Amino acid sequence: MQLCTPLLLFTWLLVTSRKVYGQEKEYDYYLELPEEEENPDEPKPPYQTVLCPTDCKCSQEGAVINCAGVDLREFPTNLPDITIHLSLQNNQIEDIPPEDLTRLYKLETLNLQNNRLTSRGIPDDLFERLENLNYLYLANNKLSLAPRFLPNTLISADFAANNIxxxxxxxxxxxxxxxSVYLHENKLSDDGIPENVFNHSDNVEILILSSNFLKYVPENLPPALCKLHLQNNRLEKIPSAAFKHLTGLRELYLLNNRLTNEGMDNETFTKLNKLEYLDLSSNNLTHIPGGLPRNIVILHLEKNSIRSVSEDVLTQIRNLEYLLLHNNKLRANGIHPDAFAGLKKLHTVHLYNNLLEKVPPGLPRRVKTLMLLHNQISSISKNDFATTYLLEDLNLSYNKIVSSTVHKDAFRKLRLLKTLEISGNILKSVPYGLPKNLEILKLKDNAISTFPHDTLTGMTKLKELYLSNNKLKISSFYTGAWAELSSLQLLDLSGNQLSYIPPDLPETLEYLYLQNNKIVTVADNAFTSTPNIKGIFLRFNLMTAGSLMEGAFEGLEKLQVLDIESHLTKASRKKEDAESEEEEEEETE
Structure with a gap:
């Protein structure tokens, strides 16, 4: 049974969905009962007539019994002794009488998770008598001690979310x-795990020990491990020899502990030749540990106190693709110009929420996604991105960038850039020299009041433009600005100072956001240039009920959402309702 397959990049989903962010479910396995293989040439024995427990589902021959979620308060006593797969999860069982379980001598799968079982309700040798048992699920119960004896036929044991x-x-x-062994979300301390806990169990591949009270990495871990979870413990130190025999380990989770650089050395990880995923986030590191294996693909170092990236600490990791260094204390001069040299596969770098006062030098030459938001960058120089010609996604939002400090040739090499975000800075005008191949441009939350002539020229691929919360007026846009954007589908101009609908919007436009402006009226020809529009948002402007010209929205056959609600229209409606009520009262009198 092969449980540990090579790590595919679906693991990157953890990078974007972990939310830096919160703890995910530790494991994911199927609780469906396995189907027995049939041999068409083998004569089938006649089916026995079996008595199926009330509310349960049973196969005709009684080999598969499913009593999941039927509000059982006691272990069923009338199960056929030929039962092979038994599901009793999601009930209220508190104990198991030995005589009722041990007579099920053929049992291979026993699922008891999410009940009310206590250690008192399970005799020490209860499961050991099941000489064919392969899968035992006891998660989400009230066990204070692990079962003392288990059958040597066991393949997978899940005791997670107890009080062990x-x-x-x-x-x-x-x-x-x-x-595989699942022991996460228990109360295990170092004294609760014997030194030879896996003695003569050398084939364990998955061990989940996260969310316990461990201060040390357990000794004598199984040599076949390929996935080891130790996150959310109290680890302070990892001895040099702790992982030396785990030469097949592919995934190592050490996040949210108390690890320091003094608690590790250059030999801690060197023997992990097949390691592809290493998570050291949310610890107390001040610099990147040395001796990291060359096969790491994804390296999590976020939420530490890292202040520097030295010249050679990363360069030996030739397979590195994702580097997560956000939420640290990095300054630009703390990153050596050659820190990323030779990393030809590195395409995603997160450096947001640091102390960078400028774009760091020596960025990876093949980087495609670069996150620099929430730093203190105040300028973009001519050569900051001169070597990162493969960039597709660049985020510079929420820094201190001023329009005059953005060099007009700063983005000249970024011919493949699709998404550029410079929101939340101190821009007063749209920068010159924006890449022509952009598909998404975000400039919201600035102080932009002008669109210099030709700043949008050539942007025929731009699909989304976000300009909300600026100081834009109708006069801010040069004549023909929108005509340049022949692929624009979404335009966000909300939170500005527009007095009417901008004219000559592109024909491709589908969504137009104009809420929170100073629009007084909507002319009858306001949308003649946008026949494909699907959503128009005009909430919170200065319009009254009579300020919409007749025919303003005629001909818009694809329009799905029209939001023209505002404080004034609400007041107008209240006034109209009041007048209507008065008229009704007069008629009644």
């Missing part, structure tokens, strides 16, 4: 078939 404080030597020891 102790595991015994024979709980997981001497299990040659054991492949």
């Amino acid at each position: 404080t102790k595991v015994y030597e024979m709980t997981f020891g001497h299990k040659p078939n054991l492949r």
Whole structure:
């Protein structure tokens, strides 16, 4: 049974959805009962007539019993002794009488997760008598101790989300078939795990020990491990030899501990030759640890106190593709100009929420996604992006960039750039020299009041333009500005000082956001140039109920959303309602 396949880049989903962010579910396995393989040449025995427990579902021959979520308060007593797969999850069972379970001598799968089982309700040798048991699920119960003895046929054991404080030597020891163990969200301390907890269980590939109270990495971990979760513990130190025998480990999760650079050395990770995913985020590191393996693909270092990236600490990681260094204390002069030299596969770099006062030198030459938002960058120089010609997504939002400090040739090499975000800066005008191949441009939350002539020239691929919360007036746009944008689908001009609908909007426009402006009226020809528009948002302007010209929205066959609600229209409606009520009262009298 192959549980640990090579790490695919679907793991990158963790980068964007972890939200830096919150703890995800530790594991994901199927609780569906396996189907037995049929041999068409083998004669089938006659089916027995079995008595299926009330509200349960049973296969005809009684080998598969599903009593999940039927509000059982006691372990069922009338199960057929030929049962192979038994599901009892999501009930209220508190104990298991030995005589009712041990007679199920053929049992291979037993799912008891999400019940009310306590250690008192499970005798020490209860499961050991099930000599064919492969899969045991006891997660989400009230166990304080792990079962002392388990059958040596076990393949997977899940004891997550209990109150377990102790595991015994024979709980997981001497299990040659054991492949996965889930112990996260318990109360295990270092004293609760014996030194030889996996003695003669050398084939374990997945071990989940996160969300416990461990201060040290357990000793003598199974050599076949390929996935090890130790996050959300109290680890302060990792001895040099802790991982030296885990030469097949592919994923190592150490986030949200108390690790410092003094608690590791250059030998801690060197033997992990197959490691592809390493998460050291949310610790107390002040610099990147040395001796990281060359096969790492995704490296999480966010939420530390890292102040520097030295010349050679990353350059040996030749397979590095994703580098997450956000939420640290990096300044531009703390990143060596050659820190990313030779990293030909590195395409995603997160440096946001640091202390960068300028774009750091020596950026990876093949970077495609660069996140520099929420720093203190005040200018964009001519050569800041001169070597990053493969950039597709650049985010410079919420820095201190001033229009006059953006060099007109700063973006000249970025011919593949699709998304540029410079929101939340101190721009007073749209910068010159914007890349012509942009598809998304975000300039919201600035102080922009002018569009210099030809700043939008050649942007025939631009689909989305965000200019909300600036100081734009109708006079801010040069004549023909919108005609340049022949692919524009979304235009956000909300939160500005527009007095009417901008004329000559592009024919391709589908969504127009104009809320929170000073628009008084909507002319009858306001949307004649936008026959494909689907959504118009005019909420909170200065319009009254009679300020909409007749026919203003005629001919817009694709229009789906029209939002013209405002404080004044509400007042007008209240006035109209009041007048209508008065008329009705007069008629009644």
